Each structure stands twice: as C-alpha cells, then as structure tokens.
Amino acid sequence: MQGMKHFIALAAIFLISVCLSAKNKSLDLGIPKGRPIVIVADWNQPPFFFIDQKNGTPKGYCLDLLTTALDKLGVKYVVKVESWDKSLADLESGKADVTCSFDTSNQNKKLFFGENIKQLPFYIVCRKNNRDIHNIEDLNGKNVIVRKGSIINGILKKKNISCNIIGDTTISRNLVKLNEGQYDACFANKLTLEYYIKNLKLDNLECRPVRLIQQENRIVGNNENLVLTISDMLFKMSVDGTYTNLSKKWFYVYQGVNIPTPLYAVLICLLIIAVVSVIVVRILTNKIRKANARLLEKDRRIKLALKVGGIRITEYNRKTNKCTVLEGDYSEKTVMTVDYIINHVHPDDKERFSRLMENVQRGLVPKDPLVFRFNIAVRNQWRYIQIYLTNIRDSHGGIVRTIGTHMDITDRVLSSMALKVEKEKAQRADYLKSEFLANMSHEIRTPLNAIIGFSDVISQKIVSEKDIEECSALIHKNSDMLLNLINDILDLSRIESGELDIENTEFDLTDAVRGLYLSIKSTHTDDSKVDFRMSLPYSICIVSTDRRRVLQILTNFVTNAFKYTEEGHILIGYEKEKNGIRLYVEDTGKGLPENTKDSVFTRFEKLGSHKQGTGLGLSICKAIVEHMDGRIGVDSEKGKGSTFWAWIPTDVITPNNDN
Known part of the structure; x- marks a missing residue:
C-alpha cells in the first residue's frame, strides 16, 4: 500500500514536469531563460506612452496593450523609462525587447514589426493668430518641429519644402516654445497634440489637418518570435473584447465631452419651461377634473350605446x-x-x-x-x-x-352570402360527383362487358381464327380503356394528396411524338373521315422533362379531339417557344363556346353527357402542367375547331441545320 502511494506521487510529479516542459516549449519567445521582457517607449506620445505628472509612473494605451498581452501569455516583464534615442539603441543592441512605435517601420531594418495597432492622421499645430499656414506648402521658410526619426522628414524632402526643421523628441517642450512664438509649426498626431494643449494650457495653439500619409503604430521588437506571439495575443484580445475595452478606456474617456456655453443656456431655458409647464398642467388638471364631472352622464350614454353592439x-x-x-x-x-x-x-x-x-x-x-x-x-x-x-x-x-x-351588419351579411356561395359550390360538387359516379359505372361497365363477352366467344371454340384475332384485339382495346380509366383515377388521387410525381429525364421529343402518333393511328380504322396528322419541326429535339407526363398530356389532347371531331383533320405536334417547348393538338371539330373555355379544364366537366369519358383528362393535364411550372390553355371558335396547347419550361437542343 505504501509502495502504491509512492508510485502515484512519482507519476504526478512526472506529469507536472511534462506539462510545464510542453508549456515552455510551446511559448518560445527567443528570450534568455529567467530574464523578463524589457518594454521601452517614447514617453512623449500621450495617450499612447507618457509619464503621469502626479505620481511619475509610466502609462498609456500602447503600454496597457503590451502588458495585458504579456500577462495573458504568463510572461514576466519590466518597463524601462528612458529617452527615445536610448530606447531605440537598447532595442537594436538587445538590452530591450519590445515597444510600440510610430514611423520606424520603413527606416530601421534591424527590427521586426508586427501588425498595425492604430492608424492616425498627421496634424499641424500652430498659433491661432497665424493664418498663413493651412497646408504643407505653406511651411516654406518656417521653423517647423518634427519628431526625430519621423516619416515627415522624408515627405518634406520629397515635396521640396524648404524649412528649418527642429528635430527634438520632447514635443511638450517644443510646443511651449511654439506657444510663445519661438517656432512656427509642429507635426504630430491629433490626440498627442490635444493632450499637451489641454494639460499645458497652451490656449494660443490649435490643430489643423493636412493631407499626408497616416501614422502607423506597430509592435516593434528585435526578436521575430516575440513580435509574432504578441501580435497573435492581440488578435485573441480583439476577439474576446479586451482590445475594445482598452480602446474605450483611453480614447472615449480620454477625449471627454465638451459642452458649449450656448448649450448650457438652452438647457437652463428648457428647465424653466419644464417648471412652467408643470404649473400650467396642474391648473389645467383642476379645470379638466371639473369638466369631467359634467361629461360623466354623456360618457355613460356613449359607452352604453357602444356596448349594445x-x-x-x-x-x-x-x-x-x-x-x-x-x-x-x-x-x-x-x-x-x-x-x-x-x-x-x-x-x-x-x-x-x-x-x-x-x-x-x-x-x-x-x-x-x-x-x-x-x-x-x-x-x-x-x-x-x-x-x-x-x-x-x-x-x-x-x-x-x-x-x-x-x-x-356587414359581417353578418357577408357571412350569409359566403355561406350561400359555399352551399352552391357544395351542391354543384355533389351534382358533379353524382354525375361522375354515374359516368364511372358506365365507363367501367362498358369495357368490362366487352372483355367478358369476347372472352366467352373465344372460349366456345366454334369461331374461326380470324374471329379469334378480332376478339383478342377488341379485348386488348377495352383493357387499355379500362387501364387508362384506372390510371386517371389514380392520378386524380395523387393530385388530391399532393403526391404527383415528376421525373425529369433527357429524351428525343421528335421520336416520342412520332411513336405516340403511330400508336394512336394504328387504333383507328382506315375508313375514318378524320385525317390524323403530325408536325415534327426538327429531326432531333432533345428536352429535359418527364417523358411519361408529356405523352400523357398529348394522349389526353388527342383522345379529346377524336371525341368531338367527326370529319376534317387532327394535328399533333410541338414547337420551341421562349425557354421551353409548346405541345399542341389541333382539330376541326365542333369547337368550344366562349363561356366554356375557362371551365373545360375543371374536374368532371364534359361537353355533352353522351360522350364517353369521366371528365378528368383535361383537369389532370392542367394539374400536371402547373406542377411542372408550365401553362395550359385552349384556342377555339364555335364550329371551327380547337387547339389545345401546353407550354413546359425545359432546355431544348436541336441540330443547327434544322429550320
């Protein structure tokens, strides 16, 4: 038992050492072991880096960013306060490790630079009574304060600005001299300039914007691993909100709110108006209370009238x-x-x-x-x-x-009218259903009687071979009629339940229409007075849609045409139209009256109860076409024939040499 305790203790020590080793290995900052990170800065750049005048401690937005990132990394650090020249020299020699700096990324090749922390425009600060300086060209012949090592030096040289540059890193001291009239202008970012003007009470100075390249504040170090590690941590801080909170602390709170004097006057006037309004409201309230007593009776009558209905x-x-x-x-x-x-x-x-x-x-x-x-x-x-x-x-x-x-009583009347309409619809539906059931019994009985009768004839074995063939053909024809009738009923059931299936495939429409034409033509005798024709505009026409449904639509159109065409012709065909294909069947039959064109696609509707059929074919065609996002219709004239058509959206491919 004692040995087991020793074993567990050794295992725990081993795991802790492995974890610490893995942590130290994963956080390779390139700094000698045991030495803290040394942070240096230009302490004349408030609110980014500066020395608190009250207690002499270093502060600033960039300092908070660096120390917060290193705290999150679990790395020890020290802050070194010295001049910017000395700080830059320590960075290059390795005595210091990291800083946040403006305008050094393009001038010092010995250091490594991270991502841009904050980008600020340059401003010119000059005396308020000096109206000669508005842009950089106005600095010719002037005494201009430029931070030592700043990118402004290169810009002034590039623009051929001939001015006397005072390259001192202590901006506060030079701003005091500028305020006293010793210099003419000074370049820096607006936040730093406003900080000194406010805290040093340099009331004679003002900031003026200029169109120059903006300052980029970057993480700078002499070790690439350290710079990249801090940059990664800053990215994580931007995700978890730490970055945003530090920005609010230093920029929104730092800038403060300056309420102009006229606004104070407006606020006082509003306060006086509010007090007067309260007094007036009290007086009016008393008058209203007395008036309400006189209106109580009338108000009671109004509520009673509204309550009645x-x-x-x-x-x-x-x-x-x-x-x-x-x-x-x-x-x-x-x-x-x-x-x-x-x-x-x-x-x-x-x-x-x-x-x-x-x-x-x-x-x-x-x-x-x-x-x-x-x-x-x-x-x-x-x-x-x-x-x-x-x-x-x-x-x-x-x-x-x-x-x-x-x-x-509008609602009551409209409800009564709606009930009347619904009653008429129900009566009409009941009548159509009864007629449909009557037609169904007749339509089913007719092919069944034929099948049973001719089957009995064949079974008697007293008929010739020719009679047997004729009887078989009639049985086959009536079986097809019965099968089509059942298919229509099943399609109607699918449509009612919303389960109509559409299976798109690529096929040759010309070949499909030709096959349907030959199949229908073979079922009609040669002595018919109706000439059955077809129109195929293309030798090959590849479409992508449901082949079975297309043939079902055309079959119903042709079957309907043969019912009402006693002589003349019936033409089946197709043509390209817009972004799809237009199927049509033209006949020279009786045609449709104008008032029946809209109802011909309604379920159970038939033009003439003596005609064979259930009145479902065209309504099923309409449901199929609408399910395929197409359109269906009929062009007809009483006594001159009809053309039933259906447009179906699909890609159409035809040979280039076909007209």
Whole structure:
C-alpha cells in the first residue's frame, strides 16, 4: 500500500514536469531563460506612452496593450523609462525587447514589426493668430518641429519644402516654445497634440489637418518570435473584447465631452419651461377634473350605446332636412344633409332610400328595420347598415323629432352570402360527383362487358381464327380503356394528396411524338373521315422533362379531339417557344363556346353527357402542367375547331441545320 502511494506521487510529479516542459516549449519567445521582457517607449506620445505628472509612473494605451498581452501569455516583464534615442539603441543592441512605435517601420531594418495597432492622421499645430499656414506648402521658410526619426522628414524632402526643421523628441517642450512664438509649426498626431494643449494650457495653439500619409503604430521588437506571439495575443484580445475595452478606456474617456456655453443656456431655458409647464398642467388638471364631472352622464350614454353592439343614434330634423349624430360616430361629419347621405348610398339602393326619406318627411316611419349599403364610414367600401326609425311625439301627439338607430351588419351579411356561395359550390360538387359516379359505372361497365363477352366467344371454340384475332384485339382495346380509366383515377388521387410525381429525364421529343402518333393511328380504322396528322419541326429535339407526363398530356389532347371531331383533320405536334417547348393538338371539330373555355379544364366537366369519358383528362393535364411550372390553355371558335396547347419550361437542343 505504501509502495502504491509512492508510485502515484512519482507519476504526478512526472506529469507536472511534462506539462510545464510542453508549456515552455510551446511559448518560445527567443528570450534568455529567467530574464523578463524589457518594454521601452517614447514617453512623449500621450495617450499612447507618457509619464503621469502626479505620481511619475509610466502609462498609456500602447503600454496597457503590451502588458495585458504579456500577462495573458504568463510572461514576466519590466518597463524601462528612458529617452527615445536610448530606447531605440537598447532595442537594436538587445538590452530591450519590445515597444510600440510610430514611423520606424520603413527606416530601421534591424527590427521586426508586427501588425498595425492604430492608424492616425498627421496634424499641424500652430498659433491661432497665424493664418498663413493651412497646408504643407505653406511651411516654406518656417521653423517647423518634427519628431526625430519621423516619416515627415522624408515627405518634406520629397515635396521640396524648404524649412528649418527642429528635430527634438520632447514635443511638450517644443510646443511651449511654439506657444510663445519661438517656432512656427509642429507635426504630430491629433490626440498627442490635444493632450499637451489641454494639460499645458497652451490656449494660443490649435490643430489643423493636412493631407499626408497616416501614422502607423506597430509592435516593434528585435526578436521575430516575440513580435509574432504578441501580435497573435492581440488578435485573441480583439476577439474576446479586451482590445475594445482598452480602446474605450483611453480614447472615449480620454477625449471627454465638451459642452458649449450656448448649450448650457438652452438647457437652463428648457428647465424653466419644464417648471412652467408643470404649473400650467396642474391648473389645467383642476379645470379638466371639473369638466369631467359634467361629461360623466354623456360618457355613460356613449359607452352604453357602444356596448349594445355598435349601435349609432342619429336625429332627423324635418325642418332643416338634416341628420345629426347623437351617439357613435361613423362619419367625418356630425351633421349631414339628406342629399349628402343619398350621395353615399349604393346606386341600387338610392331609389328605395329616397322613398324612405320622403315618407319620414311626412311623418311615416316603417315598423320593421331596413338594410341599405353606405360608404360614408369607409371610403371605397360598401357597408351594410340596418336602420330602425321611430318618431318621438309630444303630449299633443305632434312629432318632436325622429330618432334612428344604425347597426353595421356587414359581417353578418357577408357571412350569409359566403355561406350561400359555399352551399352552391357544395351542391354543384355533389351534382358533379353524382354525375361522375354515374359516368364511372358506365365507363367501367362498358369495357368490362366487352372483355367478358369476347372472352366467352373465344372460349366456345366454334369461331374461326380470324374471329379469334378480332376478339383478342377488341379485348386488348377495352383493357387499355379500362387501364387508362384506372390510371386517371389514380392520378386524380395523387393530385388530391399532393403526391404527383415528376421525373425529369433527357429524351428525343421528335421520336416520342412520332411513336405516340403511330400508336394512336394504328387504333383507328382506315375508313375514318378524320385525317390524323403530325408536325415534327426538327429531326432531333432533345428536352429535359418527364417523358411519361408529356405523352400523357398529348394522349389526353388527342383522345379529346377524336371525341368531338367527326370529319376534317387532327394535328399533333410541338414547337420551341421562349425557354421551353409548346405541345399542341389541333382539330376541326365542333369547337368550344366562349363561356366554356375557362371551365373545360375543371374536374368532371364534359361537353355533352353522351360522350364517353369521366371528365378528368383535361383537369389532370392542367394539374400536371402547373406542377411542372408550365401553362395550359385552349384556342377555339364555335364550329371551327380547337387547339389545345401546353407550354413546359425545359432546355431544348436541336441540330443547327434544322429550320
């Protein structure tokens, strides 16, 4: 037992050492073991790097970024406060390790540079009374303060600006001299300039923007691994929100809010107005409380009228021939003339309403309520209003006034009308269903009788071979009729349940139409008065759609054409149209009356109950075409024939030499 405890302790020590070794190995910063990271900076760049005047400690946005990143990496560090020249020299010699710097990335090839932390535009600061300096060209012949090692030196040289450059790294000291008039201008970023102007109370200076390349503040170090590791940690800090919080701390809080003096005056005026308003409101509240006491009775009557069911009460004045709304408002007017009301009565009800008002004028009111259509309350919308009139008489029997109660019963009327329409639809559907069942019994019985009858003839063995062949052909024909009928019923069931299947494949439409034509032509005798033709515009026509459904549509069109064409011709064909194919069957039959074109594709609809069929074929064709995102229709003229067509969207490929 004691040996087991020793074994567990040794194993734990081994795992801890392995983990520490792996951690140290994974965090290779290229720094000698045991030595902390040395951070240096230019301490004259507030709010990025600066020395707190109160306690002398180093502070700044960039310093917070570096120390936070190193803390998250678990790396020890020290901050070294010295001049920028000494700091830069320590970086190059290896005595210091990392900093955040402006304008050195293009001038020092001994150091490594990370990603840009913050990009700031350059500003010129000069005295307020100096109106000669607005852009960089105005600096010719001036004494200009430029930070030592800044990229501005190269820009001034490139633009051939002849000025006296004061290259001192202590911006604060030079800004004081600039404020006193010893120099003419100074280059730096706006945040640093505003910090010194505010804290040193240099009221004679102001910042002016110039169009120059912006400063890039980058992580700088003499070890590539260290720079990349810190840059990666800064990226993680941007993801977890630490980066954003530091930016808010140094830039939003640092900049502060300057409220202009006029705004203070406005705020004081608003405060005075608020106080006066409170006093006025109190006075008005007392008056309103007294007025409410007088309106309680009227308010009670209004609520009672509305509670009854939307009843509105009007008074008719026989002398002025005007109506006044007493309770409830359904118009933009409270007093309305009879002519105004008549103008808002439905045209079909105007004569009846005019007679009513003539009788009311004579003192006669109907015993029962009447219903009229108005559009007074809602423009461009007719409302059904039920009106009940009664005369109020005095002690001598004379009519004092006529009171009318009005109730909007539009919803009730529309519901009744909708129920009537639905009832008619249900009756029509019941009639069509009964007719469909009757047709079905006939359509199923006819081929079954033929199949059973001719099967009995064949089984008697007293007929010739020729008769047997004819009987077999008739049995086959009636079997096909029965099979097509059952397929139509199954397709109707699939359509009702929303499970109609469409299987798109590539096939030759010319070959498919030709095959269908030959198959249908073989089932019709040669002595028929109808000439069955086909039109194939292309020798090959490759389409991508459902072959079976295409042939089903054409078969139903042709079958329908043969039913109603006694002589002439029937033409089956196709043609390219827009981004698809147009299938059509043309006949010289009876044609369709104008009022039946819309209903011919409705289920169970047949033109003539004596014709064979269930009235499902064309409705199934319509459902198939719509399911394929196509269109279907018929062009017909009574007595001249019809052309049933269906357009189906599909890619069409034809030979180039075909017309």
